[in-house]
Structures are given as structure tokens and as C-alpha cells.
Amino acid sequence: MKKLPLIMMGLLIFSLVPYVESASVGKASIDQVMLSLGESVTFGDYKIQFADIDQAWTQALIKVYAKDGSLVTSKVLPTGYSLSVPDNDNPLFYVRLAWILRSNQKILISLESELELVEGDVQINKNDAYNLPYKFNDVVIPAIKVKVTNTYENKANVRIVLPYETITATIFEGDHYAVPYKLTSDFQYFPYLYLYLKNATTSYAVFDVYLPKYPTTVFQLGEGGAGGTTPSAPGAEPTELVYNDIMYEGENLIIDINGTEYALGLNTVGYYSSFTLFDKDNNPLKSFEVKKGTGYELSEAPLVVELINYESEYKRAYLRVYAPRGTEVAPIVRDPKIEVSVSTSSTELLLNDELLVFINVENSGRGRADNVNVVASIPTGFELGSEIGTWSLDTLNPFTEMPVLVYLLKPTQVGKYELGPVVVKYYDERGIEREVDSGNPLSITVYAIPKLSVTGEAFNGTWGTYVHTQEKTVKLKFTISAEGKDPEYEFIKNATLQLSIPDSLDGETKLYVGDLKAGETKTLESDYAILKADNAIISAKLVYQDPLGNWHEENFESLAVVNSLPPAVETKEVKVYPEPEELPSYVNTTLANLDNESKIELAEALKNISVSYLPPETGINWWPIIAILFILVSAVLGYNYVDLKGKYDKALKELGRRKRRPGGIPKKEEAQVQKVEETETTETKEEQQL
DSSP states (O other), X not given: OXXXXXXXXXXXXXXXXXXXXXXXXXXXXXXXXEEEXXXXXXXXXXXXXXXXXXXXXXXXXXXXEOTTSOEEEEEEEETTOEEEESOSSSOSEEEEEEEEEGGGTEEEEEEEEEEEEEEEEEEEETTOEEEOOSEETTEEOOOOEEEXXXXXXXXXXXXXXXXXXXXXXXXXXXXXXXXXXXXXXXOEEEEEEEEEEEEEOSSEEEEEEEEESSOOOOEEEOTTOOTTOOOSSSTTOSOEEEEEEEEETTOEEEEEETTEEEEEEEEEOSSEEEEEEEOTTSOEEEEEEEETTOEEEOSSSSOEEEEEEEETTTXXXXXXXXXXXXXXXXXXXXXXXXXXXXXXXXXXXXXXXXXXXXXXXXXXSSSOEEEEEEEOOOOTTEEEEEEESOSEEEEEOTTEEOOOEEEEEEEOSOEEXXXXXXXXEEEOTTSOEEEEEOOSOEEEEEEBOOEEEEEEEEXXXXXESEEEOOSSXXXXXXXXXXXXXXXXXXXXXEEEEEEEOOTTEESOOEEEEEEEETTOEEEEEEEEEEOSOOEEEEEEEEEEEOTTSOEEEXXXXXXXXXXXXXXXXXXXOOOOOOOGGGHHHHHHHHHHTSOHHHHHHHHHHHHHHHGGGSOOOOSOOHHHHHHHHHHHHHHHHHHHHHHHHHHHHHHHHHHHHOOOOTTOOOHHHHHHHHHXXXXXXXXXXXXXXX
């Protein structure tokens, strides 16, 4: 065996810190490449050689060469550490020292490359196909086609055509499918193609497509290389990977090595995980610890236990167990623990509201659940509005949840109803059908607001919606009614009637109604002072809480009108008749003011009216006599008036014909004038008397 030179020891000092891997969707790897000292493997444009080993067989020198034979990089690696190729700044892939097999002087390496996005948001319609590009990262890649054969609301069926075979798969929305690429009969690059389904509809699917950063498919073992093949001697060397999965604390892995049975128990999980090896009688043979990223070779049995990773939260570790060829490992059968819960957006709602129902299905057990189906019923008094989510799932892995199922219910009538339970049916890892439910049903109560009405009246001796009054006060009455069928679930509470009245009225503007159930009516009365004349219109606003405590307002306009304006003054000519005792005087005055003809006509009319009311005559009828005398007197007086008037006119004429003489009037003539004037005066007096 070669000894390491001093320069190799120097390289060892700088290689003890493991490479910190960048965050990505994962890595593609070629595993279990077995090399003897000096052997190499070709991977694309690089050749990786197992160049040297230290005396204790704990660290190996790995060298990487280019096509032209020049050295690209080299590094001394302990078990579990990696070498970046071509360099640390921009690695295409990593050479990871998985294990050093001291017993047969070989090492196991893995070639790993980060998965990188080839193309995002690739939309493939149903029955259409997507072809991978000819080159990726300057490397020629094989012809691979992805065809979508069917699509659904949350999944897609795909057919992946590789140069040597065709693979079919179903991918759910938010999940991925990893496709390996076969390099030789013993090795594959996995995952080579990584399909992530971002969105699915009934007509198309949208994917993110990933390939390894170094997607070469050129892979060849060097001359004389073992190529992962177990050497023929010694036959009991732990070279075969017999277990590559998880184990939980407290579990035992049953291993049968050529008829000898062992049990490998995981005691504790951590950066240093503890194991115990038992014989077939459950006697402990060896307890040991394995550091993350390293392995442990047992001397008590031909076994190598490698700790890949661990999860303290779930108390589980990812292991690789190597054993001789022909070893059988009994699968660990675990029980799933399916838990289903139901919640709602509310347990009380109004009739015109909607109810959101949420269903959570979780596997909190260590076992896998297959063909998971969720069954939920629609309660009485509701109808289905819509639903969101997947109601079935092919596999529900340990410590995972189904996407939350959501569906919408619309109440159709008031009352109290029960929702659930929701039933989940599934198969455990033994293939036995199981069933769980969400437990006691949820109680849901549906309320409603009754149809409300408000009427108003005023009082001025009688009740009415319109009243006219000249009083100083007025009484108002309001009737609030609730129309509905079920008073237990249809009601309002804490209601008040807030009045809108003009400033011509003074009184209460806020009347307390309280609670009001369907079919119930309440009447409120209150007195109001009339401050000034007005045509007052009274409106109101009903403020109340619904059964859930939410506040509402309803306006009711022009409930009542109070008219306190004075009546209008109308001027109209009305004939007024005298009282009976005033009638004779009134008739006499009226007759005196009429001309003779009208006077006679009226007198005759009055006579004809009054004569029928007089008692029968018992003596002389003086009326005709009085009438004749009246006529005679009138005739005599009339004749005298006419005679005197003629004499007067004659005297005036004579005076007008005499002429005045100069020097004054003779006395004789003055005496004559005086005599004439006296005569005129006498005649005038007689006329006046007449």
C-alpha cells in the first residue's frame, strides 16, 4: 500500500470542512460507484480517479482529469465529504466519498449534480407533447419527450418517452415526478428529469422542467474498475446496498444474512445517532453511534450502517445499510394515524349568509396511507354552493397533510342543524381498508331577520295618519310589527324607534322597542307639545340588532302628518234679514226709498203675502177706504202743486221782460218787486209743504 506524501497531508488539513450545498429542488446522483486504488471512472468530459489512501484507510485522495489528461482538481476526502468539479466557484458536479471498504480495499463514491431549471411555466395542452432542448449548459442531452395524455382540475397524466423506454405517471398539482436515466445495466442517473406540476386544469397543465446542472449521459468505468460490482472474494463483504430508507426511534430492522438473522435497532436520533445490533434471540451484540454523513462497519456482523440525514422533529433517520450479496431485509410495516377535523367559518349565521366548511386530513403516524378518500354529507336545511380541493389522494405519507378541503353551503331555512361527521377511508401498508371520522357533528344554527313594518298615527279626537288640530298638544302612536314563521329563530333585539320630527313639535325622539319576535307587534304612544303652527311630517328610523348582534337600520318615511295651521279666512257676501220685530220698520223704510211704480208693486206683493196670515175680517174692511183716501189726498196735493208751479214760472217770465232805467229804480217798481218776491216766498213754502 502506498503512503501519503507530505503534500497530501497538507491538502488534508484544508479538506476537513464539508462542502456546503446550495439550496435547490435537489440533486441528481450516480450512486455506488466502486473503485479500487488507482481505478477511475469517466463522467462526461472528466475522469475521476481513486489516487491514494492513508495508512488507516480513513481518507482517500481523489483526482479529477480533463480529456487531454491535465489535472483539473484534487482533494483528500474523509467519508461523507465531497469534491467540487471543476472548482468551488462554479461546480458542475461533486464527487462524494460515500464509504471506504477497508476489508476489500475499495471505496464507494457518488457523482452528484444540482438540479437546475431548464424551462419554467411550460404549458402543455391535453394530448400535446414537450420536447427537451438539444443542449443544456452546453452539454448535448438525449432526446426526451413529455406528452400530456389527460388533465384534471388537480392532476395530469403524462407519458415520458426516453430513448430506450416509455414511462407513464400521474402527477398531482404541487407535486413532482422524478425520472431516472439508465447509463449502463448497473448504473442510472437519478433523478435525471424532474417534472414539477404547478397548475392543472381540465384542458392543460403547467410544469417546471429540471435537469442536472451537468446533464451528460456519458459514463464508463476505467479499465479494471469494479463498477459497483461486488468482488468475488471474500463473499461475505458488506458491499450490497440492502436498505435505503428511513427508520424511527425504537424500530428494529430485521436482516437475514445467509440464514443468520440480526436485528438493527435505532435507539436515538441526532447528529450522532445511536444503534444496537441484536442476534436472533434479541440479545444485544453491539451498541454504537454513527455521525451524520458517515458510516460504521460492524465487526460482529458483515454490516455497514451509513447515516445520511436525520429529522429530530419526527425522530427518524435516513439510513443506508450495506451487507453481503443475497442478504434479505424484512420491510418495516408501520401504521398510519389518520386524523380528520372539520371546522366552519361560523356556527351561527343568517339565512342569507353562506357557510364555509374546512376539512383537514392529516397523517400523524409513521405509516403510509394509500387510496385516501374523504366523504362529507350535506346537512338538512342546506344546499351545496361550491367546493375546492381534492377529495381523494393516492398516497398520504407520514407526517403530511392533504390540501385543505373547502366547500360552501347555503342555508335554505332557519333552525338548528348538525354538520358531519366527515368520514375518511384508506388502506394501510398491509393493504387493509381502514375508516376514521371527525367525531361528534358540529351544531349549526341558522337565524333570520323577520320582515319589519312601522306605521304611525296622530290623535285629535280620532286616530289617523293625517290630523288637523288647533290644540297645544298632540298624541302620536307607532306600531312595529315583525312578520315571520318561527319566532325562536326569527327575531330582532335591542330595537329603538328614532323619530324625525320638525322643530314645531317637542317631545321624545327615541322610543325603546326592545326585542321583537316573528308574529309579534308592539305599540308605542307619546305626547308632543305643539310649539308653533306647522304642517309637521313625522318619519322614523328603526335601529336594531339581528340575532347575531349585528346592527341594522331601516327608514320609514311620512308615517303621520300633524297640521296645526289656522283655517283660511274667506270673505263672502251674505244677505242678512231683519228680525221679526224689525220687519215693519224695515218694510216702511224700504217702501219710502222706492219710486212710485216700484213702491206700488212691492206694496201689492207684501199685501198678497201678509193677507194669508191675517185672521178673518169681523167688521169694516178699512184697507180699501184708507187706500181711496190716500189716493184722493195725493191727487189734491198734486193738483195744488202743479197750479202753484205754473204761477211761479209765469212771474219769473214777467220779471225777465222788464228793462232797468238809469238813475235807479222807481219806488213804485221796488214795491212791486217786493210784492213779487213775497209771492214767490209764499209759493216756495207751499211747495215745501207739499
